[in-house]
Amino acid sequence: MTVLRIVANLAAPEPEKAAAFYRDLLGLDLVMDHGWILTFAAPGEQAPQLSVASEGGSGTEVPDLSIEVDDVDEVRGRVAAGGHEIVYALTDEPWGVRRFYVRDPLGKVVNILSHGR
Template sequence: MAVKKIVANIATGSVAEVRTFYADLFGLEVVMDLGWIVTLASGETAPTQISVASEGGSGTEVPDISIEVDNLDEVHKSAQSLGYQITYPLTDEPWGVRRFYVKDPSGKCVNVLSHTS
């Protein structure tokens, strides 16, 4: 048996608003839209991962979802200019990532990161 994919499901009463957040901030494209559920994708291929944590590191909350990007500073500037709530500032962490937390419109904590090493 092999796990082929893991998909994050975000419960919301405002599918369109949350869709816009992930499309505008991360450039994700809609690959399925049934109205009550929208699936967005990047077209990239990545290893299947799941993290289990007691904290988010550096004393932060455990984020609901982590998104690795290749242009962290650009995404951070976009999040600020779009008026999204940044709950943990842009930080270089001792374990080799640079990241920030932003809340999506459903209140989910999104860990946006790039590896520094």
């Protein structure tokens, strides 16, 4: 048996409210739309991953999602321009990631990060 994919499912009474955030802000493609469920994906292959945590690191809350990007500073600029709530400021963490937390339109806390600089 091989795990082929892991999908995060976020409960939302109005899924379309997430479209601009995940599509426009992060550049994800809308790959499925049944009205009651929207699925966004990045191009290319990703290895399935699942994190289980007692905290989010550096004493932060556990985020609902972690999304790795190639340029966290660029995304941070878009988030600021869009007026989204920053939950945890842009930080260079001692374990080698640069990250910040933002609250999405559904109220979910999203960890946006890049590895190494």
